[in-house]
Amino acid sequence: MSKLEASASITPEELALATRxxxxxxxxxTYDVTPVGLHYLLIxxxxxxxxxxxxxxxxxxxxxxELELSLDxxxxxxxxxxxxxxxxxxNGRGRLSPRPVSQPWLNEAVGTAEWTGTPLRPLLEEAGIRxxxxxxxxxxxxRGVEGGVEQQYERSLPVDxxxxxxxxxxxxxxxxxxxxxxxxxxxxxxxxxYGMTNVKWLERVTLLDQPFEGYQNTWSYNFRQTPExxxxxxxxxEPRALMVPPGIPIFATRERHAELARHRVSGRAWSxxxxxxxxxxxxxxxxxxxxxxLGEQASRWSWRAWDWEWTPSGPGDYELCCRATDSAGNTQPxxxxxxxxxxxxxxxxxxxxxxxxGGEA
Ligand SMILES: Nc1nc2c(c(=O)[nH]1)N[C@H]1C(S)=C(S)[C@@H](COP(=O)(O)O)O[C@H]1N2
Ligand SMILES: [Mo]
Numbered sequence: 001m002s003k004l005e006a007s008a009s010i011t012p013e014e015l016a017l018a019t020r021x022x023x024x025x026x027x028x029x030t031y032d033v034t035p036v037g038l039h040y041l042l043i044x045x046x047x048x049x050x051x052x053x054x055x056x057x058x059x060x061x062x063x064x065x066e067l068e069l070s071l072d073x074x075x076x077x078x079x080x081x082x083x084x085x086x087x088x089x090x091n092g093r094g095r096l097s098p099r100p101v102s103q104p105w106l107n108e109a110v111g112t113a114e115w116t117g118t119p120l121r122p123l124l125e126e127a128g129i130r131x132x133x134x135x136x137x138x139x140x141x142x143r144g145v146e147g148g149v150e151q152q153y154e155r156s157l158p159v160d161x162x163x164x165x166x167x168x169x170x171x172x173x174x175x176x177x178x179x180x181x182x183x184x185x186x187x188x189x190x191x192x193x194y195g196m197t198n199v200k201w202l203e204r205v206t207l208l209d210q211p212f213e214g215y216q217n218t219w220s221y222n223f224r225q226t227p228e229x230x231x232x233x234x235x236x237x238e239p240r241a242l243m244v245p246p247g248i249p250i251f252a253t254r255e256r257h258a259e260l261a262r263h264r265v266s267g268r269a270w271s272x273x274x275x276x277x278x279x280x281x282x283x284x285x286x287x288x289x290x291x292x293x294l295g296e297q298a299s300r301w302s303w304r305a306w307d308w309e310w311t312p313s314g315p316g317d318y319e320l321c322c323r324a325t326d327s328a329g330n331t332q333p334x335x336x337x338x339x340x341x342x343x344x345x346x347x348x349x350x351x352x353x354x355x356x357x358g359g360e361a
Contacts, residue, residue, distance in 0.1 A: 014104045023108030029244045029268045032112070032298045032305075033083050036173055039111030041181050042088050042103060044153055045144030048201050052185045057169075061137070061206035064128030071171060071185050077118040080168055082191070083302040085112045085270045089194035089221060089234045092336065092345030100342035107242055107349050110270075112302050113182075115189045117170035121163050124207075129159065133207040136162040137214075138188050138199040149215050155199055156212035157190065166191045166301060169202065191301035192236050192272035194344070196221050223339045237272030238346040239332060241279045241306065241324035245351045256351060260358030263310045265292075267322060268303035274327035279306040285319035286334050286348060292322070312355040320351040 021042045028038040052071050060066040088109035093100055103109075124136070139154040161167070170189045171178060178184040183200025190197045196216065211217075222231030246265050247258030269276045276297075280289040295305030312318060325331040336347040 017103045021103050024111045027244050033114050034111040040109045045142045047180050048141040059127045059205045062130040062133040062209050063207050067127050081116040083112050083114045083298040084191045085303040086195050087237050089343045093342030096342050114174045115170040116172035117168045120167045132209050135208045137206040137212050139204040140199050141201040141203045151215050155216045234343050238344050239271035239324040239326045239330050240346045241269035241322040242349050243267035243322050256353040258353050258355050260355050265310045266307035269324035270303040271326035273330050276304040277327050278325040280323045281308045282321040283318045286321045315355050318353045321348045323348045
């Protein structure tokens with residue numbers, strides 16, 4: 001079955017999601033920091049239109065002193081800027097069989113942005129976390145219906161995770177205010193965690209004495225095999241390496257054509273569970289592997305560059321693969337492991353390349 005036939009059963013509903021929520025074209029892996037319009041997007045409901053003059057962030061719940069902050073208040077605080085690689089937990093879902101019906105990502109739900117904002121911890125300390133608080137709930141302004149439940153998009157983090165130094169409230173990407181689609185005027189950024197953690201269009205931060213039982217925490221974003229499973233929370237990003245597909249694409253299928261010549265195959269790798277220690281590459285569909293050359297990373301929380309010199313042995317069909325391993329020993333499987341909502345499928349990327357030329361048989 002060709003790749004096109006395999007995906008032929010995609011539904012109009014999935015297509016509607018896919019046209020709203022675009023991925024990062026893989027050739028953009030070339031950039032240390034993804035140009036803003038090329039960063040992937042995932043928006044569950046509608047993009048809220050927010051008037052920044054009347055907008056306020058409330059920090060309340062189990063705190064000694066509730067805070068209400070304007071955008072100017074937040075901008076006046078200590079500012080931090082860090083390149084952070086973000087990946088949707090549903091990345092890879094479109095390759096699962098049977099395919100869970102949701103945003104049908106293949107490989108491209110990733111990007112690295114230079115988030116600018118203020119660290120969360122000093123704000124929580126100023127509000128004064130009361131004894132007994134166990135979680136911090138982050139609530140967005142966007143509303144919708146999901147799984148039959150009307151809700152606003154909100155998710156919680158354990159207090160100790162929310163207090164990590166790298167956790168920030170971002171009001172800009174580089175020097176530009178957040179674009180509407182990325183959470184204007186303010187979003188949470190939790191480096192190393194899957195995308196759903198980074199609540200956009202933030203309006204309220206609430207300290208809770210009990211774990212949050214809302215839809216996005218307890219039903220969605222859990223690994224389960226059946227609807228009856230309690231499931232395990234989806235948290236940090238599993239390791240993944242992606243390559244810029246070499247050669248040139250066939251328009252309709254994205255399959256590649258390349259000359260019989262030496263190619264520099266490059267890409268990026270990341271993990272929320274450790275630093276990237278190794279990226280291996282294969283040109284025979286994963287039968288044999290070689291080490292790539294690892295490059296720099298712009299920050300602890302951004303992806304690491306890698307590259308490999310590939311000289312095809314002759315004309316013919318090749319299948320290029322890449323596989324990352326992190327410092328905690330996590331690596332990528334060749335085959336997907338299925339779960340009900342299609343989360344964290346980090347099976348290795350496969351790129352079909354037809355090599356022509358060189359005059360050899
Ligand atoms: N308020 C709100 N925050 C949200 C979402 C959302 O739909 N609403 N989507 C989440 C998901 S699932 C992902 S993967 C990231 C995507 O962030 P981006 O669109 O800026 O790349 O935002 C997260 N934050
Ligand atoms: Mo996501």
